[in-house]
Amino acid sequence: MKKTRKPGGGRKKLKPEYDAGKNLKDQMGAAVALYEEDCSLQSIADVLNLNPIKVRKLLITAGVYESEVAEEVQDTFERYRKTQDYKTSILSTATVLGLSKASVTSYLPYKKGVYFQSTEKEKISVGAERQRRYRAVRKLRTEPTEEHLWEVVLLYAGVRLKTYSGLPFTYEIRKGRNGQYTKELWIDRRENSKSLAWSSVLLALGNIKKVGEVVERPKALGDIRGVTYIYGMFYRFGLINVPDEAKEKMKKAFGKSF
Structure with missing residues (x-):
């Protein structure tokens, strides 16, 4: 049974x-x-x-x-x-x-x-964001196009960077009335904010002879308004390298990963 x-x-x-x-x-x-x-x-x-x-x-x-x-x-x-x-x-x-x-x-x-x-x-969002930045930077280094640069710039908004002399700064990208990002970066240095035109960033990109080469000083990227900040951004993005003395001042803000 x-x-x-x-x-x-x-x-x-x-x-x-x-x-x-x-x-x-x-x-x-x-x-x-x-x-x-x-x-x-x-x-x-x-x-x-x-x-x-x-x-x-x-x-x-x-x-x-x-x-x-x-x-x-x-x-x-x-x-x-x-x-x-x-x-x-x-x-x-x-x-x-x-x-x-x-x-x-x-x-x-x-x-x-x-x-x-x-x-x-939410608990793993910080790590996931690092990975997205890492992938975007790899694409930019391989193909330094305007599209790839804009993708990286968006991902690094709010991330702490440093100028050639070691001064910390961040930037933000605001949206217009239509809800789209404006092609303008707002540099935050202490209590002041300065605007940086996207056309200036692209001009500096065009002045890079070879991705990853040492650029001795910001002005070597051109006589461009805001080039001091562009220099710090490009170093962080891996588009340029910097002299050893500048590297010591700049790398302390970055940590080990993108």
């Missing part, structure tokens, strides 16, 4: 108090804290008793891990994801890049819908 199953029956959880999502978030927070102290993936893995590959995936999810391979995998996956489901996109990415499916997955962030509620997006 077949026994009737009792309501609520079935296999009991071995650890009913275990919360996979919370555990993963705690691990991610700890991994990010160690990574920002310049710890290697292996050393972080040793401290947290995790596999280095999982540590990397946690850091990718937090938006703080940057590498050419990770960028290539994520960009390729995102292209396929526009027309394919998740699993098929992984397979397509693996095929075109010559990687295993497991390797592709290891370079993708954890799926937010599975492990994180929508409210968690």
Whole structure:
């Protein structure tokens, strides 16, 4: 005689108090804290008793891990994801890049819908913003076009920069009545704000002979209004390099990542 199953029956959880999502978030927070102290993936893995590959995936999810391979995998996956489901996109990415499916997955962030509620997006937004800036800067260095420069300029609005002499400044870009950004930067230096025309920024861009070359002083970019600030921006964007003495004054504001 077949026994009737009792309501609520079935296999009991071995650890009913275990919360996979919370555990993963705690691990991610700890991994990010160690990574920002310049710890290697292996050393972080040793401290947290995790596999280095999982540590990397946690850091990718937090938006703080940057590498050419990770960028290539994520960009390729995102292209396929526009027309394919998740699993098929992984397979397509693996095929075109010559990687295993497991390797592709290891370079993708954890799926937010599975492990994180929508409210968690705010907690990783800073890291995600860094990653967006990193990608935009890479594009700009490869193709220093007006379009790519504008994308980077928008992403760095409000980020602390430094002039040739080491003076800190930020800039903002305001919107017009039509809701679109105006092509004008407002430089914030202490209590004063100065406007910087987009045409001036483009003029300086055109005066760069080679991306990444050393530009000895701001005026070398041209006799342009606001060139002191443009110089600091271009150094941060990787469009130019600066003399060692200027670099010491400027780099302290930047930290290790974009």
